[in-house]
Amino acid sequence: xxxxxxxxxxxxxxxxxxxxxxxxxxxxxxxxxxxxxxxxxxxxxxxxxxxxxxxxxxxxxxxxxxxxxxxxxxxxxxxxxxxxxxxxxxxxxxxxxxxxxxxxxxxxxxxxxx
Amino acid sequence: xxxxxxxxxxxxxxxxxxxxxxxxxxxxxxxxxxxxxxxxxxxxxxxxxxxxxxxxxxxxxxxxxxxxxxxxxxxxxxxxxxxxxxxxxxxxxxxxxxxxxxxxxxxxxxxxxxxxxxxxxxxxxxxxxxxxxxxxxxxxxxxxxxxxxxxxxxxxxxxx
Amino acid sequence: xxxxxxxxxxxxxxxxxxxxxxxxxxxxxxxxxxxxxxxxxxxxxxxxxxxxxxxxxxxxxxxxxxxxxxxxxxxxxxxxxxxxxxxxxxxxxxxxxxxxxxxxxxxxxxxxxxxxxxxxxxxxxxxxxxxxxxxxxxxxxxxxxxxxxxxxxxxxxxxxxxxxxxxxxxxxxxxxxxxxxxxxxxxxxxxxxxxxxxxxxxxxxxxxxxxxxxxxxxxxxxxxxxxxxxxxxxxxxxxxxxxxxxxxxxxxxxxxxxxxxxxxxxxxxxxxxxxxxxxxxxxxxxxxxxxxxxxxxxxxxxxxxxxxxxxxxxxxxxxxxxxxxxxxxxxxxxxxxxxxxxxxxxxxxxxxxxxxxxxxxxxxxxxxxxxxxxxxxxxxxxxxxxxxxxxxx
Numbered sequence: 001x002x003x004x005x006x007x008x009x010x011x012x013x014x015x016x017x018x019x020x021x022x023x024x025x026x027x028x029x030x031x032x033x034x035x036x037x038x039x040x041x042x043x044x045x046x047x048x049x050x051x052x053x054x055x056x057x058x059x060x061x062x063x064x065x066x067x068x069x070x071x072x073x074x075x076x077x078x079x080x081x082x083x084x085x086x087x088x089x090x091x092x093x094x095x096x097x098x099x100x101x102x103x104x105x106x107x108x109x110x111x112x113x114x
Numbered sequence: 115x116x117x118x119x120x121x122x123x124x125x126x127x128x129x130x131x132x133x134x135x136x137x138x139x140x141x142x143x144x145x146x147x148x149x150x151x152x153x154x155x156x157x158x159x160x161x162x163x164x165x166x167x168x169x170x171x172x173x174x175x176x177x178x179x180x181x182x183x184x185x186x187x188x189x190x191x192x193x194x195x196x197x198x199x200x201x202x203x204x205x206x207x208x209x210x211x212x213x214x215x216x217x218x219x220x221x222x223x224x225x226x227x228x229x230x231x232x233x234x235x236x237x238x239x240x241x242x243x244x245x246x247x248x249x250x251x252x253x254x255x256x257x258x259x260x261x262x263x264x265x266x267x268x269x270x271x272x273x274x
Numbered sequence: 275x276x277x278x279x280x281x282x283x284x285x286x287x288x289x290x291x292x293x294x295x296x297x298x299x300x301x302x303x304x305x306x307x308x309x310x311x312x313x314x315x316x317x318x319x320x321x322x323x324x325x326x327x328x329x330x331x332x333x334x335x336x337x338x339x340x341x342x343x344x345x346x347x348x349x350x351x352x353x354x355x356x357x358x359x360x361x362x363x364x365x366x367x368x369x370x371x372x373x374x375x376x377x378x379x380x381x382x383x384x385x386x387x388x389x390x391x392x393x394x395x396x397x398x399x400x401x402x403x404x405x406x407x408x409x410x411x412x413x414x415x416x417x418x419x420x421x422x423x424x425x426x427x428x429x430x431x432x433x434x435x436x437x438x439x440x441x442x443x444x445x446x447x448x449x450x451x452x453x454x455x456x457x458x459x460x461x462x463x464x465x466x467x468x469x470x471x472x473x474x475x476x477x478x479x480x481x482x483x484x485x486x487x488x489x490x491x492x493x494x495x496x497x498x499x500x501x502x503x504x505x506x507x508x509x510x511x512x513x514x515x516x517x518x519x520x521x522x523x524x525x526x527x528x529x530x531x532x533x534x535x536x537x538x539x540x541x542x543x544x545x546x547x548x549x550x551x552x553x554x555x556x557x558x559x560x561x562x563x564x565x566x567x568x569x570x571x572x573x574x575x576x577x578x579x580x581x582x583x584x585x586x587x588x589x590x591x592x593x594x595x596x597x598x599x600x601x602x603x604x605x606x607x608x609x610x611x612x613x614x615x616x617x618x619x620x621x622x623x624x625x626x627x628x629x630x631x632x633x634x635x636x637x638x639x640x641x642x643x644x645x646x647x648x649x650x651x652x653x654x655x656x657x658x659x660x661x662x663x664x665x666x667x
Contacts, residue, residue, distance in 0.1 A: 002461060002462045002465050002466065003399055003400060003403070003462050003466060006403065006462075007399055007403075016406050016409075027416070028413075028416055028417045028420075030417075030420045030435070031416070031420050031421070032419075032420035032421050032426070051329075051331055051332070052332075053328065053331075053332035053333075053334075053335040053336060054335075076335055076339075076424070077421065077424075078335045078338075078424070078426045079420070079426065079434075080331065080335065080426075083434065092420075139570075140358070142507055143571060145569075166485055166486075167485070167488050168488050169488075169573075169580065169582045169599065169604075170582055170584075170597070170599035170603075170604075172584045172595075172597040174586060174594075174595045175595070183584065185571060185582060185584070187580075189501075189506060190501045190502070190503060190506035190507065190580070191506035191507050193507065193571050193573060193582075195571055195584075214486075214488065215486055215487055215607065216486065216487040216488025216489075216604070216607050216608075217488075218607055219312075219603060219606055219607060220599075220603075223603075240313075240315075241312075241313065241314060241315060242314055242315035242318060243315060243318075244315070253320075253323065254322065254323060260320075260323065260327065
């Protein structure tokens, strides 16, 4: 019977859940979201693409001409790439809404400005 | 004298030349390498001195055979890995389910993954692999690389 | 009373009582279970084979994905095994952080289980309340590690993230809230007839059977056997943190509930102690990519019980053989023993009683869950199937 008192009390309280698409809760500081590349810093060493556990990072070209393709549908959000980057060119973002109807729209390309 | 050394001394005394090698790499870990025919005797002896808990059985595909490693625990603290080797073409070893009933699923798992026959095991029917899995394909053996397994499975599928 | 005729009832792989696919074949006489045959493997993903193909760093994240609920336990076990092979000493602060995350995970796993147990006996009010309060610990885990489920805290040679001093008050606040709530739920569980009638003397596992069938974790401790890897084979900083092993002599589902509640309270105290006594210093040591030949056995007390990993290295950057035995597999023989002689209606709660995690249990080969046909679910072949189906339409 102990739980009934608790249950009745909650009838007069505000709901605990958020009405998600309309109300959003911001993730805390240090959240591991989608990684983004700062191509001004990138030297094209290719360490991120070799160390990625799920093969989500593809490097096209070599060295200072290289561009990066990031397949967010394969990404584990482990942050190992940003940890391994010798030039701190990879930063983890705060966003968490990556769902999409097509895989092609889940590829992020990072090209160098010429 | 450390507990580990006491146990190894006791084992040496009891099993004598049936032990090929024994070592204590660190605190609370013992690795013992025994002859295949001494399995039941060793397990019985170890159970009597307190190794009642069988953590798991690991199979390892080495070049000249399949190694079976029985991980036993004494009061939860000392983990003894009892290792023995069986032949690759006809791997067979007596079951230990009559001594440690908890081994029943571990033996089935090794049977499926490595094709080791546990003689006297009550039920070696498929446990993990699908019913239609081809016979004599033991996926954790080294000769089955991922590409090999993939080819094998898809060739059959395309024929259907 | 015997009805003389045996009926076979298949249970699962898809079944409303279980959230994961697993098959049990029950032989029943009237309403009484006479025999149980488990058939596992519906969640096999080929993880042990995959370990041999990846580098040691990549394998940390693979180990994490063996299970979603005890992800930290698997990485702790994995990194410990590799550290033993490399002969590196983990810095003291990292060992304390490992304990803190492991205990937070235990709280989250146990409260998740309590909710499921309440749900299995049809007590959904309790289930909702428990899961609402579980959010407190999930938020702490997200704050500490950056993710709710896969914490990615451990790395070979230490931990990856610092627990900053400014978030410690927040953690303490959440722990106080959880302690208050857990004590309240213990009171509810002890007095509520709905719970008592469905769990007391159900699924009895005698201590001698539990030892004989190699049961582990809370299932074993609820049968009155004092066994805990954290005390018996201490790892991380468990040898420096005082704690009690919670046991109960009831041997039934109700004592499993009490043991898990007790462990939540114990974990809360351990985290408080660890936060107070955390030494300062560095978080990780640098380790080489290649591991010298050797082998190691690593054990961890996961929320569900003893977890054991075995690794054999060959001097390259990839392991030669990796073996995982999760606690649920160890508890299946004991589970079959518990079920015999029970009523069909009690199957869900007894099954849930060992806190099964079938994703952990099944690791190796390839299974397509949808068609139940064996195949490697790689992307190309999957696309081929989808295309074929489209053509048919």
